[in-house]
Amino acid sequence: MESKINRITDILRRDDGISGAMMYTEQISWVLFLKFLNDLEDSKADEALLNGQEYTYILDDNYKWSSWACPKDAKGKLDLINAKSGEDLLEFVNKELFPYLKGFKSLTQDPKSIKYKIGAIFEYLDNRIANGHTLREVLDIIDELDFHNQADLFQLSLIYEKLLKDMGSDGGNSGEFYTPRPLIKVIADVVNPVIGETVYDPAAGSCGFLIEAYNHIRYINAEENKQRELSTEQLKFLNEDTFFGNEKTPLSYVMGVMNMILHGIESPNIAKTNTLTKDIRGLEEKERFDCILANPPFGGKENDSIQQNFPIKSNATELLFLQHMMNYLKLNGKCGVVIPEGVLFQTNKAFQAVKQELLERFNVHTILSLPAGIFLPYSGVKTNVIFFDRAGATSEIFYYEVNPPYKLTKNKPIKYEHFKEFLDTWQERTLTENSWVVHVNNIKDYDISAKNPNKNEVIEHKSPLELVENIKTNNKEINDLMDEIEAVLVGKDIE
Structure with a gap:
């Protein structure tokens, strides 16, 4: 799992829309989160089925991971015909998926519901991946991750x-x-x-x-x-x-x-x-x-x-x-x-x-x-x-x-x-x-600073002659630095 995440960060570093660790972490985060949400909902649906109940999915069919991110064919492989890429993928993500997810917060007044939390997360997020083919690569790698069991979730965390x-x-x-x-x-x-x-x-x-x-x-x-x-x-x-x-x-x-x-x-x-x-x-x-x-x-x-x-x-x-x-x-x-x-x-x-x-x-x-x-x-x-x-x-x-x-x-x-x-x-x-x-x-004057009484500070005593030599050495270093700065400034004036 870690090697896959490392591959994704390498891919995102090459994208024109991404700059720095903060941004690629933010972008990996929203994709990871949606795959996690998909697997969480699948697990809840399976659990409900075992109990003779029907699970109501949070996301509408069009916005489920299995519909837009990585649709599968009859053999369970990526459906290359229906899997969006390039500009089509960016168009869907930027103009349909994100507005849909951002709207969740206004659909429910229950701040404890996961629907509200999704809206709260995406309210401050945008897709910054500029290349749709880069996003396609990222989706394909994250689709290989499985978050259905506790051990995998722990690894993800x-x-x-x-x-x-x-x-x-x-x-x-x-x-x-x-x-x-x-x-x-x-x-x-x-x-x-x-x-x-x-x-x-x-x-x-x-x-x-x-x-x-x-x-x-x-x-x-x-x-x-x-x-x-x-x-x-x-x-x-x-x-x-x-x-x-x-x-x-x-x-x-x-x-x-x-x-x-x-x-x-x-x-x-x-x-x-x-x-x-x-x-x-x-x-x-x-x-x-x-x-x-x-x-x-x-x-x-x-x-x-x-x-x-x-x-x-x-x-x-x-x-x-x-x-x-x-x-x-x-x-x-x-x-x-x-x-x-x-x-x-x-x-x-x-x-x-x-x-x-x-x-x-x-x-x-x-x-x-x-x-x-x-x-x-x-x-x-x-x-x-x-x-x-x-x-x-x-x-x-x-x-x-x-x-x-x-x-x-x-x-x-x-x-x-x-x-x-x-x-x-x-x-x-x-x-x-x-x-x-x-x-x-x-404690005096409410000074509660940590001064370890078990440690005696070693004070190095130097002779007056050594102190004079130190001052002369320091002055020489300062003069040398001043000469270098002056040379640079004179050079700039000439230019």
Whole structure:
């Protein structure tokens, strides 16, 4: 299956309408989704037949995969006479198929129905494959994939994750799509969502946190596809009433909803909205969630109209998201959130006020200090994970500093095994050279930064003569660079 997807990406890279990993992932996604939907409906029709019932297909006959994408002849081979290609295929896809699918959202008012979800996905999608023969090649390869059984669906979900990872590694704005999966798994392990609890991500992106929470609840061992025994009622709750999220950018929203459906969650409650536009004052308990897992955007600035929605005003998005999550957590609820290092140590008025509320109203039980480079290549910002419960005030904080055996780079990313000692120690608060405990009474000015007391910083003392030599060397390098720049500028003036 993976080799077929790799073939498709190679084909799409040659198409005039496609540029970059973000775009070919988007285009593979809608084709994959329609084949998945076809196989899902076939399986439901077979199941209904066995129960003596008749299944009502979501898609009309003309728009089923077997009608337009890859119609078959009597021998089960591609019907070359009726299979569209070239301009005919593009005409059908652009002028009939996509308008039909986009219209689904207006046909039903039930946001939990798969019909509504299809409309929500295609509302923000368009076919960008410019060559109809290229699209024909892609359809033929994807038609060979079979998503009728659980093992194949699981394989598909892994491959889709890889596509999203490749898109994240592409750098630029695509970083919003991908948080390293080992880190997400660790956060899910600590927060530990269980069946019957609701799970929320206010900055869902491609829904990696929600999917990992689903795997944590659904599987005894996700890698071996070993599922827990759940009742019909529990499965319905898991599928329809467990997972919630917000995402404001159209492509992230599409990828997120599609990612969840491809992982077997047919009715995820993902809204396309800017989380920070919601006034967090006066929330009722029924609006809150049992578990919150997130890696919200940070480093951005928000205007006054957005800041009015928060008791403690700040233009820093990370501070607004933190307040949002604190207010959306149910009594005894659990939260794990990635935040930039600055949130921990900054002591200006807004940061102090938010951290005061966090320590006094919530139990900040653990802070995980992440190594530099964990979000490369799209961000080098030093980050931490704060774990807190809405179960009384903070008394002491367990800190753990992750130290991988090598410097993290794009090609040498963080691994789940790098968190083993942390996962073995955080509950019992076992002290190692990487961990320590701070009592709340010892925290000054609400500075909760992770400073490992077990490590002595080595300061290299140099003689005055060595310092002078270093300054002279640096000055020489600066002068050489200035000469090169001047030569370039003079050359341009002559031209």
